[in-house]
Amino acid sequence: MTFTLTVSDEVRALAPGFTHVAIEAYDLVNGPSTEASSALLDEAARRLAARLGGRAPHEDPHLSAWREMYTAFGAKPSRTRNSAEALAKRALSDAGLPRINLLVDLYNAVSVARLIPVGGEDIDRVRGGMRLVRATGEEVFVTVAGGAEAIEHPEPGEVVWCDDAGVTCRRWNWRQGPRTRLTEDTVSGIFLLETLAPVPVAEAEDAGAELAELLEKFSPGARVEVHAPATAGTPA
Structure with missing residues (x-):
């Protein structure tokens, strides 16, 4: 992996069943949402409804495990959902899934259909690789509030993704900062699919393969590399 990802020992101790699949992609083509990416989101919503069979999303065993994990590091999962x-919840509501841009639509479709948190960061905007750590509370998270730039600090013990410039995503996979998000100008991305037990490693690998195939389909000529799942017992 040319892009560096690390998971701290403190996070591994908190979540021994945590696994993530990383996908590096270069020479991507992004832009506004298309009819094709919109159709993927609609199909993902149908797959979700069939999977849940009338249950609420938080009743799914994987999302239930994420709720327990959020509680373990001090978050309120009913207020700050993964x-x-x-x-x-958006997919099952009258509002439906948002259309953001082509690349975000692709990973959102996989996330919804699989009920796996998936995130994407612009590699060219990340400073010095990314680390999953438990916050001290002094880290800086730059976000937007009321249309203006705002600075927040995570709670001590909160699980956050960060780089050398600050926090890139708060509460593990709750809120991404605008600095590293995928925009229509993005050409290089790192995508993370994050799972907890009881999701088998094979299911995480299958979801990663699905996303990689979509990236290659929508960005012909892109260089896409899927990295083997990193678990609590292996390097990130």
């Missing part, structure tokens, strides 16, 4: 649960 990204997969938040998207699933």
Whole structure:
């Protein structure tokens, strides 16, 4: 892996069943949402409804495990939902899934259909690789509030993704900062699919393969590399 990802010992101790699949992609083509990416989101919503069979998203065993993990590091999961649960609720509502841009649509579709938190960062905007750590509370998270730039600090013990410039995503996979998000100008991305037990490693690998195939389909000529799942017992 040319892009560096590390998971701290403190996070591994908190979540021994945590696994993530990383996908590096270069020479991507992004732009506004298309009819094809919109159709993928609609199909993902149908796959979600069939998977849930009338249950609420948080009743799915994987999302239930994420709720327990959020509680373990001090978050309130009913107020700050992980990204997969938040998207699933949108998918099942009258509002439906948002259309953001082509690349975001692709990973959101996989996230909703699989009920796996998936995130994407612009590699060219990340400083010095990314680390999953438990925050001290002094880290800086730059976000937007009321249309203006705002600075927040994570709670001590909160699980965050960060780089050398600050926090890139708060509460593990709850809120991404605008600095590293995928925009229509993005040409290089790192995509993370994050799972907890009881999701088998093979299911995480299958979801990663699905996303990689979509990236190659929508960005012909892109260089896409899927990295083997990193678990609590292996390097990130």
